[in-house]
Amino acid sequence: MATAISEKPQKAAEPRVKPAPASIKRGGTPIIYFVALVLIGLMLTPVLFIILGGFRSNSSITVDPSGFPVEWQWQNYAEVLTNAVFWQQVGNSSIAAITTTLIVVGLGLMAAFGLARYQFRGRGVIYALFAAGLMFPMTVAITPLYILVRDLGLTNSLAGVIIPQVAFALPITIIILVPFLAAIPNELQEAASIDGCSRLGFFWRMVIPLSVPGVITVGILAFIASWNSYMLPLFILADPALYTLPLGTQVFASQYSVDTARVLAFTALSMIPALVFFSLFERRIVGGLTGAVKG
Amino acid sequence: MASVTFDKATRLYPGSTKPAVDALDLSVADGEFLVLVGPSGCGKSTSLRMLAGLEEVNEGNILIGDRNVTDVPPKDRDIAMVFQNYALYPHMTVAENMGFALKIAGVNKDERATRVLEAAKLLDLEPYLGRKPKALSGGQRQRVAMGRAIVRQPQVFLMDEPLSNLDAKLRVQTRTQIASLQRRLGVTTVYVTHDQTEALTMGDRIAVLKDGVLQQVGTPRDLYEKPQNVFVAGFIGSPAMNLFEADIVDTGIAFGTAVAEVDRETLGTTSGRKATIGVRPEDLMVSADNRGLPVEVDLVEELGADGYLYGHTDVNGQRVDVVARVDGRNHPNAGDRVFITPEPKHIHVFDVESGLRLSKPITV
Numbered sequence: 164m165a166t167a168i169s170e171k172p173q174k175a176a177e178p179r180v181k182p183a184p185a186s187i188k189r190g191g192t193p194i195i196y197f198v199a200l201v202l203i204g205l206m207l208t209p210v211l212f213i214i215l216g217g218f219r220s221n222s223s224i225t226v227d228p229s230g231f232p233v234e235w236q237w238q239n240y241a242e243v244l245t246n247a248v249f250w251q252q253v254g255n256s257s258i259a260a261i262t263t264t265l266i267v268v269g270l271g272l273m274a275a276f277g278l279a280r281y282q283f284r285g286r287g288v289i290y291a292l293f294a295a296g297l298m299f300p301m302t303v304a305i306t307p308l309y310i311l312v313r314d315l316g317l318t319n320s321l322a323g324v325i326i327p328q329v330a331f332a333l334p335i336t337i338i339i340l341v342p343f344l345a346a347i348p349n350e351l352q353e354a355a356s357i358d359g360c361s362r363l364g365f366f367w368r369m370v371i372p373l374s375v376p377g378v379i380t381v382g383i384l385a386f387i388a389s390w391n392s393y394m395l396p397l398f399i400l401a402d403p404a405l406y407t408l409p410l411g412t413q414v415f416a417s418q419y420s421v422d423t424a425r426v427l428a429f430t431a432l433s434m435i436p437a438l439v440f441f442s443l444f445e446r447r448i449v450g451g452l453t454g455a456v457k458g
Numbered sequence: 459m460a461s462v463t464f465d466k467a468t469r470l471y472p473g474s475t476k477p478a479v480d481a482l483d484l485s486v487a488d489g490e491f492l493v494l495v496g497p498s499g500c501g502k503s504t505s506l507r508m509l510a511g512l513e514e515v516n517e518g519n520i521l522i523g524d525r526n527v528t529d530v531p532p533k534d535r536d537i538a539m540v541f542q543n544y545a546l547y548p549h550m551t552v553a554e555n556m557g558f559a560l561k562i563a564g565v566n567k568d569e570r571a572t573r574v575l576e577a578a579k580l581l582d583l584e585p586y587l588g589r590k591p592k593a594l595s596g597g598q599r600q601r602v603a604m605g606r607a608i609v610r611q612p613q614v615f616l617m618d619e620p621l622s623n624l625d626a627k628l629r630v631q632t633r634t635q636i637a638s639l640q641r642r643l644g645v646t647t648v649y650v651t652h653d654q655t656e657a658l659t660m661g662d663r664i665a666v667l668k669d670g671v672l673q674q675v676g677t678p679r680d681l682y683e684k685p686q687n688v689f690v691a692g693f694i695g696s697p698a699m700n701l702f703e704a705d706i707v708d709t710g711i712a713f714g715t716a717v718a719e720v721d722r723e724t725l726g727t728t729s730g731r732k733a734t735i736g737v738r739p740e741d742l743m744v745s746a747d748n749r750g751l752p753v754e755v756d757l758v759e760e761l762g763a764d765g766y767l768y769g770h771t772d773v774n775g776q777r778v779d780v781v782a783r784v785d786g787r788n789h790p791n792a793g794d795r796v797f798i799t800p801e802p803k804h805i806h807v808f809d810v811e812s813g814l815r816l817s818k819p820i821t822v
Contacts, residue, residue, distance in 0.1 A: 317736040350545035352514050358606075359533040359562035 275393030296334030460523030493661035714751030
């Protein structure tokens, strides 16, 4: 967001040779700024409310729910950060998210490589099947999914969360990676094959290094989806020692329902990793969605 | 080093009834620079890719040295290829690009570095060894692609239109560099191009292809002086040879009001009363005595010392375009009507139906 805004004054400063079309193209009109600011405000206000609320005391929140902190209370955050349960939940969330991401990227790359660079019968059908996976939200499938996980004996374990998450993250991963890998020029594969690479060698030495932007994109999408996932852990995990952060937040919120400030601090802290990840790699994610390999 | 032999090699693309390369018989001697040339779609690139192992051979065999490589995968053929768009590995530096094949082959780091450096010196690439291909100009990328081939010290170099992505000036420069480099290294080279000038200037021998069929193989001079058929005659040489059908008369072939003298032996072999006559622009003269082919001058192209006269005429009711080389200082002007006659010793006669050469080779 910030970059988009900071670029605009630069462009407007360019000499306007053809004023009319330029203003249409660059769109730096007050109306557009206004709409953009309203949208940004809508998105950021709840986040800011939560973060700032964590610095306030309960009494001041009750008196003026939307005010700024008058006295900065660090103790809400400090208490959450010294809470062993919080760190355990951070650990669980991290294990689930990192494992999910690694498996999704690994399997997704392999499947996408096959679909993008091999000609075989039924390729279109398989690709369509993966794409069809996008049409089934986990919400619809949760009951049969639960039964399946239970029959596999994976209830109440992180594996029971990770495996379905991988399955549900694969469609988008493959749909993003296939065009990415298909864009690697054929000559590159031919040059590599003359230089002595087998097809697998090509995968390791060319495809993986060249698909890093795409891998980052799908990796982050999978990581954040797992980090924020609430429903699946809710169904699968019964033991509080295995709770991930979203579950923990919910439990914490019902446990300390009167201590609003502390709940806000807890929520803020549990959001932070996903937010940091997203903002760090925002540019890379867009790059991975639009970029192709240039030979 | 090794020779290369195509033995009735045929490539039929699935779903097509006409082979892209039809029973190609061609042998390239050890250390020779052979150029495959032809219009687009003639099968020259397919032939090269068959030799590289990137394209299946449906019938016939391909040999490198005495070894039949028809079913050998590309990596085991001991060849190196330069692609039209260079196909440099974008994520590797110049040095890594050049050393990649050696790395795969398990050559140790020190030797790899020495060989890369050697090749880089040869190609003036030393300052760029640490750069990525993205940070290089077109000419530099082309040299890296060459370097990647040289470092491997292969039996055969394959080059697929390596100059077509360069600008005109650089192309001419690089052309001579590649040719002299090849002579210095003495590696058998098969070079594909659609540009007949490139073919004439670079090749020890040239093979002309059309529609997947080999038309003629020979030295540049051979192809220029005794093209085996109408296609080769028209393809090799710039501006192209003047070719048109004309009536056969007693002592030769009608050339406007004059007669282009052709020996009886040749005339006897024609099918019918007509023949295709071919004369190169430099073998046409503007006649002083108003005999010969009457030509309306459309344009004269000035090249300093010489000029090219572009005009048209009428032969048996057919419009025929004519190009003739004229003196640069003293030439007819556009709109003039002139008579031209051929240099008697440099007339090419072809059969009207088969297009094959009838006249004896021109002695140089």
